Amino acid sequence: MTTTPTETAPATASPLRRLLPGAPAGRDPRGSTLLRHLAVAVFAGTLVVLVTNQLAPYQNLQVARVCAFLCVTAGHTVLVGLNGQLSLGHGALMATGAYTVALTQQALDERAVRGWWTLPASLLAGVAVTALGGLVVGLAAARLRGPYLAGVTLAVATLVPAVTTIFTGVFNGEQGLSFPAQTPPAALGAYFQPERWLAWIALAAALLTMLLLANLVRSRFGRSLVVVRDDEVAARLAGIPVARTQVLAFVVSAACAGLGGGVYAMLTATVAPGKFPLDLSLFLLMAIVIGGLGSLAGAVWGAVLLVALQDLPGLLTEHLSLSAGLAQRLEGNLALAVFGLVLIVVMLAAPGGLQGGVRALTARLRGAVRRRPATRRSPDR
């Protein structure tokens, strides 16, 4: 599960030569890369499915949440890490996907439209609407630089939950919306664990996202992302449409966030503004930074971290037998302080994040095996 096919090298002094179209960028075995990614996806999928068969309902729900977050973090890390656009608003994009799915599911249910395809259709609607939102923000973003983009997306994240109270008629304010929960198909048997079914759906969404992104990153467009990040002038000289690349990156990233948000809503069959606070957007950023910016494998670490962040506080206070008042104050805050601190330390000391560490470790091991110094970063692996 942690070995994803795509490794993107961290920013280095001159990735340009390797990445510029026209430069000898190694072989471009598009076909074989796709096959390899597919193989890894099938392998990871089978593994997780097998694991879910052994898990209790709550644990399966955790797996499902990791998968939902993975959709978001994977898209986010591509945008921030590879394209250098710092979005602090991905929590709001998740909310967009989640509310779209909830509204679509409600509408379909009210009209008594049923069938296996209703959920995929709703999720697709969520992706589409969020991508559209991403297009709007992305268009603004392409004209903005660094702090402005971060500020605008932060404003979006801070203010969007308020939209649900302005249009209470549609979004039902603080209460939020609920819709019928997903039930396992009859073919799986009457006693099939519903949480396992949810985990499978989320897994499918995550694998699809990872597969698409992994190929995207390896494509010509993926290389353009990095060139645009490192040097817009050089990108222009190389014939890369800078603004269009940035907007498209934002749209793709938003679509992933929309899918993740939709799946996330499906898990509880509810949405409410309280689930998408400003902090969520900051957590998402924290997750991809600690996981390793720009790395899809790092996005997996990040997704796991996010679920841990949600679940850790309860565990801590349960096992430490603290006074009620203290427990209440520590709840949530302790984990947050630790992760915030880790975020800072990672940024200052190890910008490669967890995945950077893993990469360095495997490189060293392999180097030791081959009895020669490991090259720090081989261009094609």
Place this chain on the structure above:
Amino acid sequence: MTAVLEVEALSSGYGPVPVLRDVAFTVPAGTVTAVLGANGAGKTTLLRTLSGLLRPTGGRVRYAGEDLRGVRVEHLVRRGLAHVPEGRGVVTELTVAENLRLGGLWRRDRADARRALDEVYELFPALARRRDHAGHQLSGGERQMLAIGRALIARPRLLLLDEPSLGLAPKVTAQIMALLRRLRDERGLTVLLVEQNVRSALSVADQGIVMSLGRVVTAAPAARLRDDDQLRHAYLGF
């Protein structure tokens, strides 16, 4: 004649890229030394290393007999070493008066700082007239005068000048060279003058150092560089 600046086996560069290799020369007190060489020869890199903006990767710089290693950039001016960087180094957002004031802020002797300021205005009447204009409103020549004038407020012993003639009209360039000559003759100022404008530089310099690809390829009295055809052809290309 005592040397104000002694450079031994100096090397430096940007990150892993070496630029200066094994550079050595001395600058006698009260002289103008021209550093010549083509674009990219490493002249700017040399000055930046001398004033500590770049950390040397090897070798030594002795200024007035003292090793400069470990001396912070912002303390050099207090010891009388002034560096007017390439591109003139005027803070364009500040006014002429503010730029000049900035040059003397570190000085304890406020009275002498005032006197030095008045002298600069006397030396460059154009600056006095444009006292309250912002740096970006000045012409190229005025900016160069401002940068040099600001350095003079420190009452330096050694002035490092990086291509003062860049982008200036020949007449203005000649004025600046004449000024350097005057400062040397009247105040005993020592100047290390980086120039691509070889003729102008040699018109004022006492000795010349020719750099190429980060090395000193020749050092000779300015008169010889001017007059020895062979030397001129070989190193200066005219």
Place this chain on the structure above:
Amino acid sequence: MERFWFLTFDGLAAGAVYAAFALALVLIWRAARVVNFAQGAMAVATAYVGYAVVSATGSYWLGLAAAILSGLALGALVERVLMRFAGPGGPLNQVIVALGLVLVIQAVLGMIFGNEYRPAPAPFDTDALTIAGVAALSPYDLWVLGAALTVVALLAVLFTRTPIGLRMRAAAFAPEVSRLLGVSVGRMLTLGWALAAAVGALAGMLVVPTGLGLHSHAMDLVFVIAFTAAVVGGLDSPVGAVVGGLLVGLILSYVTGYLGPDTTPLAVLVLLLAVLLVRPGGLFSAARARHV
């Protein structure tokens, strides 16, 4: 019409705080080319300190002084310990570090003080005085307006009339040249952060009593509004920040007054996007365009 005047005065008082807070953002932006996304959280932290001193000593003024002093210290600390080392990695890294700081500060405040709103009494009456039959400013509004404008004036004097202000400006505009002229650029940077955080602390002390009270998230919205104000004025311009703050205060006051408080957040977002798309350099940007 009466309502209009009331909203105008109210907007000016709120705008003065946004102006001070925006000014703090501009100070750091000019000094270090980084938007301090942790400024809201830092201001909340210092406000907690301030009100802890208020409740210990019973004096609002001691508390205010404590908040401002702790702002100075916190700003210097953040620059020395964090930003200095994040800087080489680029502005993206600094923003991310600032956001990490937000998480840490808010979590630590939550752990120490709990997650409920704590009362933050105002030093003056907050009921509006009635002048010639029109409900206008309250005594507290007057204090806020006066304090914010005093700080703005003091900063203007500091930057344009004092040697240290000249050093700080030079260090921000041309760090390398400034070092060659004997300016300790690193120290100026630390000072810039300290000053900005102190101004932020004052703004925090002023704004907290007008809201629901002390809470680790009390400044979230204020930060976004102040950022908007700074952008309206152009991030580079202190005067712009002040005018932008007052302008945004007025606009939000009218929107809230005439369309209802729920619409305020949306108005902020629309305003921010509108300014950025129509005039990215801010309303007061110089004719000189920035080349990217």
